[in-house]
Amino acid sequence: MNKIIDAKGKNCPIPVIMAKKEIDSENNNFLIEVDNKIAVQNLKKLANSQGFTIDLKEDNSVFKVHFSKNCEDETNECEACNEILDGLEEDKKNLGTWSIFIGKDTIGSGNEKLGKMLMKMYFYTILESDELPKSVLFMNDGVKVPTLNDQAVEHLKDLQEKGVEILICGTCLNFYGLEEELNVGKVSNMYDIADAMKEATKVITL
Template sequence: MNKLIDAKGKNCPIPVIMAKKEIDNGNENFIIEVDNKIAVQNLQRLANSQGLSSSVKEENEVFKVIFLNDNNQTDECIECNEILSEIEDNKNQISTWSVFIGKEIIGDGNEELGKSLMKMYFYTISEGNDLPKSILFMNDGVKVITLNEQAIEHLKDLEEKGVEILVCGTCLNFYGLQEKLTVGKISNMYDITNSMKESSKVITL
């Protein structure tokens, strides 16, 4: 009997990450339940990218996405790269990339959505195998590491895994947030600049 995974109520990319972990553990025949069509589409793309077949059954607004091993399916997913890029199996790759956070939200527009996206970004990379060398916070970005409680928990997990987290001390002082810093190291422009120079690439959010 195929294993049943309950991912109802969870927004993407969490269902994708749950399914990817199952595949990484050697299980290629399972069912994952979700309650939104976006998750269904992303799970089907994951199955396709892993050489697996998938089918969907809907009942009472709950979608059962069935993953099956199918050696004849080899097409590679392209459209889902943004969701899956941070959870690809890169266990043997040495991480030399860094993330620069210069504002409290991801993108422009709705503030609540931007904060939620920031939280989900750190969750996604913390669940992956290719972790960044460092995460750098400056200007408005220091609010993420002091005020976004869920993001802070994911950042603590990343720090425990060896990711260096540097936070601009001048920026903390400017916003009066020195006492709220519970993860990372207070740093300066010199150290943050050097960390960028030592990275093969710097991703700016």
């Protein structure tokens, strides 16, 4: 085992993303520590999907998940490893043809704090995925995300740097008095946002 990853205190999908980064960097023998059973189950699914074996130990409510894969040929001729590495160039954050529409500043209904945290985690997950959206569109209460959700803003800035178009409804910013609070994206209008929806092959609405 050549690396120990501390993912304690991190909610899914962050532990899975951290483990996937090790796999993508050709690390076939590492341990990741988590402190919740949901993360353990999702790590097991990742291991199975990538051809890894798992050794699990629990120590004082900390789950130690050991990923391993045998590759006898150290010159990187291992077929199983090469299958994982195949197409890495295509995986480098290609822009898709789909869009995300955000009409509120939380995901789901119920606890507001949880909903805002889920919004932050959603954009982190999108940022780490193989294909990025063509655009992210904010209207109504959704304009509070690129203005008031600092952690989500950081992920949106990274998406913007990778070519994702971020459009924010100017009328909505004005309604909430948030014109001066905008931290990322382009102030837009109904026409441009509707046009972006029409051009998208699909629109995911949160």
